[in-house]
Amino acid sequence: MQMGEDIWYTAQRNHMVDRQIAARGVSDPVVLDAMRRVPRHLFVPENLQDDAYDDCPLPIGYGATISQPYIVGMMTALIKPKPGDRVLEVGAGSGYQAAVLARIGCRVTAVERIPELALLAQQNLMHAGVEGVIVITGDGTALPESEGPFDAIITTAAAPDVPPSLTALLADGGRMVLPVGDRDLQVLTCIHKTGDDLTVSHHGAVRFVPLIGAEGWTPV
Numbered sequence: 490m491q492m493g494e495d496i497w498y499t500a501q502r503n504h505m506v507d508r509q510i511a512a513r514g515v516s517d518p519v520v521l522d523a524m525r526r527v528p529r530h531l532f533v534p535e536n537l538q539d540d541a542y543d544d545c546p547l548p549i550g551y552g553a554t555i556s557q558p559y560i561v562g563m564m565t566a567l568i569k570p571k572p573g574d575r576v577l578e579v580g581a582g583s584g585y586q587a588a589v590l591a592r593i594g595c596r597v598t599a600v601e602r603i604p605e606l607a608l609l610a611q612q613n614l615m616h617a618g619v620e621g622v623i624v625i626t627g628d629g630t631a632l633p634e635s636e637g638p639f640d641a642i643i644t645t646a647a648a649p650d651v652p653p654s655l656t657a658l659l660a661d662g663g664r665m666v667l668p669v670g671d672r673d674l675q676v677l678t679c680i681h682k683t684g685d686d687l688t689v690s691h692h693g694a695v696r697f698v699p700l701i702g703a704e705g706w707t708p709v
């Protein structure tokens with residue numbers, strides 16, 4: 490049965506990548522290949538495994554969600570990840586986004602403020618056999634500059650403004666993607682750092698759970 494299940498999930502996953510991600514314009518083969526290889530159903534609650542490849546976010550507990558597959562694909566492509574890159578993720582949640590980056594060959598530090606979710610991310614990554622991710626419990630907007638520099642930063646929770654502590658952690662030539670806006674609706678924002686210059690581009694409306702912390706929102 491295990492073998493049959495694996496084939497079934499693999500078929501669903503390839504369908505997800507073809508129809509939801511590649512068909513909508515994400516073309517980076519490095520990203521598409523990684524998303525074909527990470528078993529997303531191992532990063533959702535057991536009772537939702539059959540929905541893991543649907544075109545939507547899913548609840549993972551503690552008010553958090555695993556993002557819609559297309560959003561993961563788009564955000565990952567925007568930071569142009571390469572094998573060996575040092576990447577910071579703020580908002581580890583289920584660990585899925587970190588797993589996609591690790592499959593690409595990035596060295597990932599994933600920060601999560603809720604200890605139970607940090608543990609969940611660690612367990613999911615281990616269960617899925619993904620190596621190359623360090624999960625840290627804490628506020629990703631309060632990291633010391635000595636943690637950096639990172640070639641890329643991906644923030645999967647919604648910030649009121651671009652956190653200065655994160656741009657400070659970006660390497661020269663580094664890329665950062667994050668949702669910026671109000672608590673209910675944000676614009677996907679991409680930042681390229683060249684020397685001291687930051688170039689900003691926008692990539693459509695998104696809805697993420699709030700980034701809560703020193704340079705985020707206060708808890709309600």
Ligand code: SAH
Pocket residue numbers: 553554555556579580581582583584585586587600601602603606627628629630645646698699700701702703705
């Ligand atoms: N990328 C995740 C989903 C993230 S949901 C995945 O692939 O499953 C957003 C997560 O950001 C939540 O788990 C929330 O607890 C976390 N979060 C919010 N503010 C944070 C902060 N300041 N530092 C670290 N994590 C934060």
